[in-house]
Amino acid sequence: MRNLLLVFLFFCSISYSQSLLKLTTEINDSIDYYLEVASFNKEDKRYFNKAIIYIDKAIDYAKKHGEYSKLPDCYLVLGGVYYDLGKPDTAIENFIRSINLYKKNVPSANLALAYYSLGKCYLEKNKIDLAEIYFNKSSEIYGALNFSDAIELINIQKGIIQKNKEKYDEAISIFSSVISSISNESFFDTKVEAYYQIGEIENLKNNTNNAIDFFENALIMNYNHSKNIQLQKKILRQLSNTYKKNNQLDKSQIYLERYVSIADSLDNFYNHSLSENTFDRIQFDKQLKTIEQLDKEKKSQQKTLRFSKLISILSIALISILSLLSLSLYKNNKIRISTNKLLKEKNKELTIEKERAERASKARAEFLATVSHELRTPLNAINGIAYILLNEKPKATQLNYLKSLEFSGKYLLTFINDILEINRLESDKVLVEKINFNLIDLVENIKTSFNEFIIENNINFHLKIDKDIPPYTIGDPTKISQILINLVNNAIKFSKNGDVWLTIQKIKESKNQIVLSFEIKDNGIGIPKDKQKSIFDSFSQGSVEINRTYGGTGLGLSIVKKILEILGSDIILESDVNKGTSLQFNLTFDKGEIIEKKEALQESENLPTKKTIKILLVEDNKINQMITKKMLEQKGIFSVIIDNGEEAIEHLKTNTYDLVLMDVHLPGINGTEATSEIRSFDTTTPIIALTAISLNENREMLLSYGMNEVITKPFVPEEFYTILFNFLSNTEE
Template identity: 40%
Template sequence: MRSVKSCLSLLIVFLGTVAYGATPKAIDLRDFLKDSTELTSHLRVLTDPTGSLTIGEILDSAPQFGPVPEQLSKDNVYWGKLDVENNLDIIKLYLLYVGKNDFIDCYFVQNDTIVQHEQSGYMYPQYLKSVPKGSYFIPILMNAHASQQLYIRIQDEIHNDPEFDLRISSGTDWVYNILDKHILDFIFQGLFWIILIYNLFLYGSTRAKAYLYYSFYLFCLAVNYLFLTDILREYILSDMPWNTIYFISTPMLTLVSYWVFVNEFINVKKQFSIYYLWIKRLIWLDGAMFVISLVVIHFTREIYLVTDTLRVIALANAFLVIGLSISIHGSKYEMVKYFIYGTAITVIAAVIDLALWDPSTSQASLMKYGLLIEIVVFSLGLAQRKKIGEKEKRKALNKQIDQLRVNESLAQWQKEELEKIIDHRTQKIKKKNKKLKRAIKKAESAARVKSDFLSVMSHEIRTPMNAVIGTIHLLLDENPKKAQLEHLKTLKFSSENLLILINDILDYSKVESGNVILEHIDFHLRELTKGLGNTFEKKAEESGVKFSILIDHNIPSMLKGDPARLTQILNNLISNAIKFTPSGEVKLLIHLLAKSNGRVKLEFVVEDTGIGISKDKLKLIFESFTQAHADTTRKYGGTGLGLAITKKLIKLFDSQILVKSKVNKGSKFYFSLYMEEVAHANSAIEKDDALMKEGVKGKRVLVVDDNEINLMMAKKFLDKWGMISEVVTSGKEALIRVFDTDYDLILMDLQMPEMDGYEVTATIRSLDNDGLKNIPIVAVSADTYENVKTKLDEVGMNDFLSKPFNPMELLTMVHAYTHLDQSKIQSEQ
């Protein structure tokens, strides 16, 4: 009934569809209803080796179509072009059979415009098809005296045998053919399940294993028959037909159930013990081939290799059945004749079907009749076996009392053995737990080694990077020649990108190891976004992109959270958006979603009009060291870590990042965070670099670093701003200078030979002289703040500046600490 309703609905939908105008040189489909052998000759074909051509590109470029190749390759995608017309005075519905292909797309074109798109084929789900039954049909609804141009795209992914085998039928003929086939298939399927349920009932009432095993055999046959007749793919797995290929292995499971049933049916162990062992091994072999074939299909999708192998194994099983039948045909055991009669016809039909089986159509013609006869004969045999069993049951009643005693003794023995097994397993579990603890310690040790290695590499890389970036800034400030300016800008861009790559790798390692802990401090959201604007406006302008920031005016001025990690997240998203937007606009939008009890829920959105991301790549872009396309790194740069880090950082906020994107239309990345509102917030004051430079003039600064280049760079910047700077290369020398000179600020390197920055700072903080021990000390290190934060607090350092530093960062830090009054400094200690 479902098939009838689907077909009638299809006819009604088709009758309501509007057809389009005529196309020159079209063929009349009704001429091919009875003989479609010439229809394919009217088809013109275009080969697409890459599989990347779209209908839009074909219509735009109008490539040359040629005759149908004699052999279609599995490695290519093919486009067919066919002009059709209806010369009748009525609307006519045709069903075009294209061929046994996994994916069939038909585009109806008129005046170079796509007016309709139909899908069919083995692998497309039912909800995408206008023709729900039958795997390879395309509906063609033609208005009276109308013509259409068809572009047919075929592609094979599983079966690897694409073909153009065009055949045409009327809507009425198609409906009757489908009904005839499916009604017969459902009748056979119903017989399987009726007998299966009946045998389960017999097993429940008699507890005879033969009925249970026969039910299992019937179940495997029913599932196998579902697959072979397309009922499975067109009705049960209609929305995920790609899973149908896993049922190619069901003949092996059917053979397993068959031998299990036969073993019990003719009582091989008792009546024919000589064959019991090899039947048991055959059961395991068939079962192993079932599992292996599933694994091969899952990982290789090579169904023909599996099909050929299973065909050989099934034929071998058939010959073994024949051999067993010949060997035991003279036995007086009554079940043997039922086994031989029931099996003979099925084996013959199965051998023929397996020899002719085509996995593209999954049809079984002879075997279903053989199975029907076998089921009837086996059912009669089970009925006779029941009578024999009842006779044997009466004989066994006399031995039941003795057997109960034996069973009681056996149960006691089993209990004792089970206790021994439990004790043994408990000891094994304890040993495994010890090994697991050792493995965990080993993994933790490896993680620490990795962290230490990254910390050392960070310091070693950042130290020369500090000199490179600092020198570039100095040279840019010295009014270089135009030709030199271009080179310096190139160096600046490359060094900054190298620093970003280093930071990405280190940040990813920290997030992976769980070493990132979110801060909970007050910050000014609008000042944070203003910094983002200053950072990206110029970069966007250089790329020919407009960058803007829009903030909901209802959002409170001051919030409590982790501004550093929020800045890192937005930096990654905005940088990506600008990088992948050749022209157009990039926007940062911040919305207030909710506000209650001193908490706000904010939504952060980064939108662009860039190249976009295809649907199949949306999840991939958040994987580590992965980008949407293979050439993205080569074309745009980057490590593929930015979004992976962003996703993990947002997860630390108990949130998740979402993305919407269309290819060549742009992307939208968005996430929401909960933050606390800060009461009685003080408005932040924007600092002007000219005022800061004026404010630090005449201030005395001591720079401590064992690297001569770092000392030179820091001194040049400080002298340039009018400060009085002195440099020393060791911690001991720094202590001597502190006693001899009054400094407003000390810039202290952390890693130095003999006496490092921590020891120097701890010594200064331990002095009795308040004027000396309260000198502001800022750590300047190539290490990361997370790695040194605890030790900085322990020794009493005021702040941290990471190498390589931007000159403005250094100026801001120097200005902040050379204008602190002593009371404030003391309060911070």
């Protein structure tokens, strides 16, 4: 019984020791994971960058956790990546690092591999003496480890060195030794390479018959044992060349056809090809790895065998079962802990990426808000000054300049609106309005707005509207205007000296609804077939190339498509190069009510009868102060200007005004906060917001602070006066 207890304690101690060993290798397993992923990615040149990233992660991980014994492996793999990338200098740096670290321990197969890899780098840089030194060091270690097949791989490199030195006899001696030394079929690629190299030497010596014999031997061995397609391809090529050199043209043609067949099949199989020399290097490296793996498996099998013998000698079934059960439970627990640890790391990375994306989205929204405000504010000044000067009866010589300034301001505003609009449409925050409007007037106004552009491009513009279409419909006039303006603008731009047709027809009508077809057609340059699918994409290659030539942002068609998707429709494109383009879409409208047209606003009809009208203007921008004040003076309105919210609040506590114009963006207390404070003691005075409105601002939000109406900068003077006089008339009543 005492002996049984001792045996049980012995097994428990073994189990505990193995558990500690597993615990210490947990971090190594994580490093090995990164290196394994890196090795997988380095097999394809397209993913070398990923391989380098994972190796860097392994290096950082090893340094962070103090696992410096893994660093030489990392540098060895990294050197291999840079070697395959064709950067021998960087590869040399990493191989030297790995060698310096490996030398601190007992010589190993990895140290031999590092010397071998360093020798290949120097051989590629034509530093033959250094290459030979490191190949010899690699051979010494492989010899001490009894890796005979690995030594033969190095001997191949030594033979190639002698061949390059034109020491053909020494090279043949080395290759012949390789041929006689290799018996393991797993390394017959090396043997085939030796036959091939001797054949090349005989060819260089003009011994074509001997060369053919060695090439034929290499080809036969390749067929029977190796089946390495790349080796087979270069052997066939040399056979064809050698037979041709020997004036045996029939055989040369046969081998040439076989070579071409293999080359074509390889080209079709791979998305990109490696050079033969690069392929050979990778194959030899793989063989060295195979040798090391076989050695590891051999050692593992020896350990397993010794452990099995120990179990057989002890032959205590109960203790064996308990030991195995304990090991299994412990292993499963460690696997679970390791898996959870890796999952936590991945979750942490995902959280970081998510936060980064959210920050980018927030930054984009803030950028758009800033762009909207900072660009619209000076545009308000440009358009306002142009309007004021045009209404002050300028000289005939100045009139064209002022009209050009007005046109440029409107064009710049359209340009900015295109950029902001495409981002607004992509933000999924777009609502469709239902407004009763005159569709025919809308289309006529759009045509009129293009008169100058039509004349400039010498366009014959044809507007055809179905007589059965009711004048008033219910829909979103803003979005319909955006669609038609963009499409008509493109048609005119790309049809210089040609014709443009805008046709609107009734497709279907019911009691409450009507379906209309819109077609914009031109006989301009047309769109190539290969560009038609991508022409509606934002900043697509097709739109960018065209608009570089003809001007514009390239966003018009993208905006049109997105708006039509929001309205539940799609656009149909038909186009032929140099014949023209047709764009057609259908929209459904509710029937509207006829509204009596109002005449243009006249000062005498809209101004209240009150003798003096007083308006408080709260605006911090000096130019906007001047423009707004001047526009009010043109209508005989007296105004007082305050440039911040705090003073406006205090001023209104002791002064009365017919109306307040409140800029939203003010220093200190902004316009919304100031309005909310004013409403605590004054609920009757109309307050109208002046804002360069952004994506995050909206009418409902501004009105919720107590504002009565919103005017967007840069505002249209007629709309400005209309809103102003409506509120002034109401206050008079």
